[in-house]
Amino acid sequence: MGMIHEIDYGTKPSAATKLVTLTIDGQHVSVPEGTSVMRAATEIGTQIPKLCATDMLDSFGSCRLCLVEIEGRAGTPASCTTPVAEGMVVHTQNAKLAKLRRGVMELYISDHPLDCLTCSANGDCELQDMAGAVGLREVRYGYDGSNHLDAAKDVSNPYFQFDPAKCIVCSRCVRACEEVQGTFALTIEGSGFGSKVSPGMSEQFFDSECVSCGACVQACPTATLMEKSVIEMGQPEHSAVTTCAYCGVGCSFKAEMRGEDVVRLVPYKDGKANHGHSCVKGRFAYGYAQHKDRITKPMIRARITDPWTEVSWEEAIAHTAAEFKRIQREHGKDAIGGITSSRCTNEETYLVQKLIRAGFGNNNVDTCARVCHSPTGYGLGKTFGTSAGTQDFDSVDEADVILVIGANPTDGHPVFGSRMKKRLREGAKLIVVDPRRIDLVRTPHVAASHHLALRPGTNVAIVNALAHVIVTEGLANEAFIRERCDWAEYAEWAEFIRKPEHSPEAVAMLTGVPAAEIRGAARLYAAGPNSAIYYGLGVTEHSQGSSTVIAIANLAMATGNIGRRGVGVNPLRGQNNVQGSCDMGSFPHEFPGYRHVSNDAVRAIYERDWGVSLSPEPGLRIPNMLDAAMDGSFRGLYVQGEDIAQSDPDTRHIVGGLTAMECVVVQDLFLNETANYAHVFLPGSSFLEKDGTFTNAERRIQRVRKVMSPKNGYADWEITQMLARAMGMKMDYAHPSEIMDEIARTTPSFAGVSFEKLEHEGSVQWPCNEAAPDGTPIMHIDHFVRGRGRFMIADYVATDEKTGPRFPLLLTTGRILSQYNVGAQTRRTENEKWHPEDVLEIHPHDAETRGIKDGEWVKLASRSGETTLRAKVTDRMALGVVYTTFHHPVTQANVITTDYSDWATNCPEYKVTAVQVSHSNGPTEWQRDYQAHSKTARRIDAVAAE
């Protein structure tokens, strides 16, 4: 196993279809019009020396190493900036060019340290390679001239260092920050010989606008910007392509290794979701996998107040199976269930639901999508016929208008956020619907045309008002509707939406958004011509989550923005494999591929394949399981890679349910908050330690590859398999590929998927079957999956969560760039430096009336509970709305959130909680009690383990 080396073509590919034929060093080559001479040369294997050119960036033409001669043209043009022309005759090598290149290289080396042997880039340095390529043998200027060799290093970023002494001022880092990431944190300061790379105005990297995405480090051809891990460990010796285990973008990375140690994760250019870009989490925050907190031995205990006892795998599995069987014997087969993980692989998720349906004999399986995108599944399933986003990420490149609702891509889905910003810089128009002034509203060279800063909980009213304008102003695409949708349903919906109570003027008071803004946004969206909707949890996590998804689908259908590139309805999925976990049948009412358990034909497929009879009735959802536990009819739970005690709302209710159970089994990397209430702990494995697949938000199935052996001894699928066997099931997969074969065999939309195919294609977007052997980047092209698109009336119903004298403010929750979900991973990395605690964002006026100053401790209280955290006074909040994140268990933001949920799916209403904010004297009683219990519950009885 060696290193994967990607070819750098120097410049980006041309999208043109017309071919141009030219001659390079006597060889004929045909390339698309607009291709650079450099790229054309690389395509036929001719390497023209280069330093400032790289195919991730626009050509720049500054290093002057790639000069060539073109017959009939004066001078020596740079091959990176010169496009090919028909009949062009190019010479890339001759005595004159060799002398010129050597002359340039001689200048470079006259201001560069001569420490190649001890340099961290030794063996992976383009400057070194080019000095060799041009045959530099001597630097006649000597080394005593002006230079930058004493420039001080900047080690402020926890993951990489900046050593300006080694900088060749190629601007690749600056350009990457601008073109790829879109942050514009870096610049070239000064001019001439004094030109130097500078974060912001001569700031340290950590103090600058830098978001630590790593694009600059990736772009740097020398050791100037270098991962600290490489400086410590040396250059990697082999690599494998795998998929990031953070958000739903699903970035491809090369895991670059020394033996079983990760040297670094490098974004993979051929990754179809990220095209070589990354964010601070995926690129750098993988250290949790080796963190000292990681538990590697199974543990059991009789009571949750007991210390843990380490046991063998055999004992842990046998104990678990015995307990589950006992509970089923005593309380019926429906008294146990399980939760699949949206962070585990498709194969692992599939196996857990199979264990529950076939082994436990019930459908009590659910997943964390319950608390995030279950309304997406419901809403898009009902209207379009499939429970997933309609587009691939690349589609955004063709969008003219982008409508972002309740999503914060630059924090939550940063790599796609950068992609979106790039398109916006190219001129696409932006509409943001969000109570907060998220970064996208105004960021370098991007400004939203409309920001509808609505009051939390009024999504349906706003989306319906947009539709009202479209219908009443004659902006609907009737041709599309007649051809693709059910006209009678449309007519009925249009009659509903035309009503004056849906007009922008009527909802302005309710939503807090001026009518003119709503009208402007509606007209812009309708004008397109390509308008795309991207939405997130700000849409789904409401009592009307499903209704909003339906209203959004109506909007897209009414304007004909479905079924081609540049348009669509796109949920930005939260976790790496939340799409996959839903696809794999993690919901209590459906089998893999979103087929209801009551469907006899579908059940027959599984009954035949699994050799058992299956229940035709839906099982319990997570909140229902906890209700049933409190009620005594549900007593055992198998939780794989999910921390409901921190992530789910109304923590007191969750804890109450967990405490009521007799056997809670937690399978995780760490003793998470749920494990505080567990009786069995099965140590899990990280994404670096197993084979499998993840499916991202664009339905793209990508490989996860094992680069090290599991620290805990087994991959998660093996643990589930052991448990299944102990429960009496016959299960003997030798490799996850066999599980995927079973999925393909039993699920029509996955029929064409196999590890072999993924090996060959890199990735594939479902549906992938006989009808779509190469997968489906864009859905609903000629017809909707359900046949005709279905307009559904979604009326605004106010949430029952209301502000009043006791709780006058509305709390909404979200996430931040550096942290991920409950923080179990990111809190165990240096990312903690960016966001060491959850803070409460509050509008200056709301702070002022409460006498609260920036940075002070405040008590945040709702009818569910109260907690203490620090205030951050900021006008990005709307008046009357406060905001926090839920990354830290110390804060426990979910103590505050309520048990209200979406009417159709029980997705919790995280985004609207009536609260009060006041001065605080310290942690609340709940926080103190909880910390005390955590401490007790995490004790491990070391002696017993011997």
Place this chain on the structure above:
Amino acid sequence: MSKMEDRLVYMANQIGKAFILRPHQEAVDETATHLKAFWEKRMLTRILAYIDAGGAGLDEIPRQALLKFRENLPK
């Protein structure tokens, strides 16, 4: 009314409200379909028992949907 019954009534009413703009019979049918598709057996059993005990607080649409449903509740 126990906490569990409280929750079930709340949830059933919420579903009923989502269809409130439909003609009455259609709203009842849609609510019944939804309950059949997503509610687990013990939840249904429990709320039906609650209806038999008076069913206070349960709106008309979900009440009728549940009663309609009882006829073909699997054993």
Place this chain on the structure above:
Amino acid sequence: MRIFVPQDSAALALGADRIAQAIRRDAAARDRDVTLVRNGSRGLFWLEPLVEIETAEGRVGFGPFTPADVPALFGDLTAHPKYLGLVEEIPFLKKQQRLTFARCGLADPLDLDAYRALGGFAGLEKARAMSPAEICAEVKASGLRGRGGAGFPTGIKWETVRTASAEQKYIVCNADEGDSGTFADRLIMEADPFCLVEGMAIAGRAVGATRGYIYTRSEYPYAIRMMSAAIDLAARAGLLEDFRLEVREGAGAYVCGEETALLDSLEGKRGQVRAKPPIPALIGLFSKPTVINNTISLAAVPWILAEGAPAYAAFGMGRSRGTMPVQLAGNIKHGGLFETAFGITLGELIDDIGGGTSSGRPVRAVQAGGPLGAYFAVSQFDTPYDYEAFAAKDGLVGHGGLVVFDDTVDMAQMARFAMEFCAHESCGKCTPCRIGSTRGTETIDKIIAGDAVERNLALVTDLCETLKFGSLCALGGFTPYPVMSAIKNFPEDFRGPAAKLAAE
């Protein structure tokens, strides 16, 4: 009595305002009816402040004028100590072929009626009666080439922009006159600003551009004021129709005179050279098709349109048609602007027109075409002033500057200065210019110090090759001209004191 006192910045620097004040005061005291006209400069700078009085025979001049010379103006004019006779007959002016600069100094630069009376707007009116294609063809036929230095045919550039399709196109005037010893742009902007406005309006009509920018230096405050006022007056008078014109100030970077760096600067970015292609004619200001021309190219256009292409093309030699405003500066007796048809020799310009050095010592070197132009030796004074003839001697016409040095000049220091200038003005984008200019300065220092002179001269020669063929723009690309011409034409100056001592 009509008295003219220039308000050109050269005249102002020499006290023209105080003179004007003194004239007013004196006239009032004497109860004389004096009309004071603040005209532009004629460009005869060694005579500034050049005061003129209208007489029956024509305008007579007095200069260089001081306030002390005021009272004598009210006596016998011919007896005035600064009396120069008829201005038109001053040989320096009389020998010129003023087409572009014909109106300079004649009237108040902001007097629209005077401008019109002197033939202004005839070109624009003609252009309005022509199709855009016809205008481009006319300019092409005139043989007008870029007066900024590159000498690219203006008509071809316009035609490219005209045929490009875009919803917005721009005309950009490069008035970032940074070459040492040049002042033609400033003179036209201060003495005849409507001429530039008219030229740009014609360009706008020729290519279908509705917006124009004049990018000039913050060091030209009077020019900026004059141009802005002229634009305002012309627009108010409805002469520009839908063409909108604005003046933008640079921040003093020499490289912003390079057209693509200028465009970046105009867009509000750091002024850094763009790689070409794409050419600005297709992807220019804000990525739209853009005519970017030197001030003098644009100012030449009204005459060409008014008098016809053949009339303009009748001047000049070879492929250099029309006239060039040669700017005589440095150590020269008669410093000023001399507009002449191409073809006059360098020697005539320096000796006959310029009158030799002002120090009175023999001329030793002339730097033609700005700080990046070649140093000519006296032995090359037979070179005709012509793009191709200069190029054949590794020289540049450039923006028309000629800077004269007498025999006390140390050419090694001048070569060093060229490298230092490049280092100082380098934007830092391309490697040869960014590092090479500094290494060049250091290496010439070694030569001056007598350190391994031959080896270092060879190294400088190699470096100049790298700069010439490797640089991204003309800053690095032309720096070798002064350096190598100094080394080639004045080899005796490249022997450091140590070497000289050793040789003795």
